[in-house]
Amino acid sequence: MKTKTPSESLTILTDLVLPGETNPLNSLFGGELLARMDRACSIAARRHSGEIVVTASVNHVAFNKAIPVGSIISVEAKVSRAFYSSMEIFVDVWRECIKTGKREKVNEGIYTFVAVDVEGKPTKTPPITPETPLEKERYDAALRRKQLSLVLSKRMKPKDATELKKLFE
Secondary structure, three states: OOOOOHHOOOOOEEEEEEEHEEOOOEOOHHHHHHHHHHHHHHHHHHHHOOOOEEEEEEEEEEEEEOHHHHHHHEEEEEEEEOOOOOOEEEEEEEOEEEEOOOOEEEEEEEEEEEOOOOOEEEEEOOEEEOOHHHHHHHHHHHHHHHHHHHHHHOOOOOOOOOOHHHHHH
16 A cells, blocks of 8 residues: 555635624634534545545644634645544644735644445555654654543553653653
8 A cells, every 4th residue: 555645635625704604703603613624634534545534533623713704714634644544634724814815823623534435344544654844743643642542442551552651751
């Protein structure tokens, strides 16, 4: 199976925040943003795996700044690490000022998707090789997050979480 890079899965969804998508403070509803993030992550995971993908978990979301009505937002997702059938996808949300072109990061999230066949059974995904310093940082951190999740769900013994143990040595 051919190794891929995170950039091969890069997905950018750009959209305008409309009044019907906002709360009483005229800011984008969190659920609306989560749906856009999930969609971008799904496309990135599909580009990486070449398979049908399903959302396994939303591991982290940070709503750092409100996104007002009329904003142009770009949701950028790419696979940060691939395991046997699961993939961690990191997603960044940017708000763009149409007058200046300046972009500001307003949100981020980490999703896990699983590649499945037509019968819904998990299927193998290609390995990934990070290229940039940020991709390498996210790649390394993905294994720690996976081990933490496995320990918390009691599917891994803490003593076997090698990457987590390194944090405390």
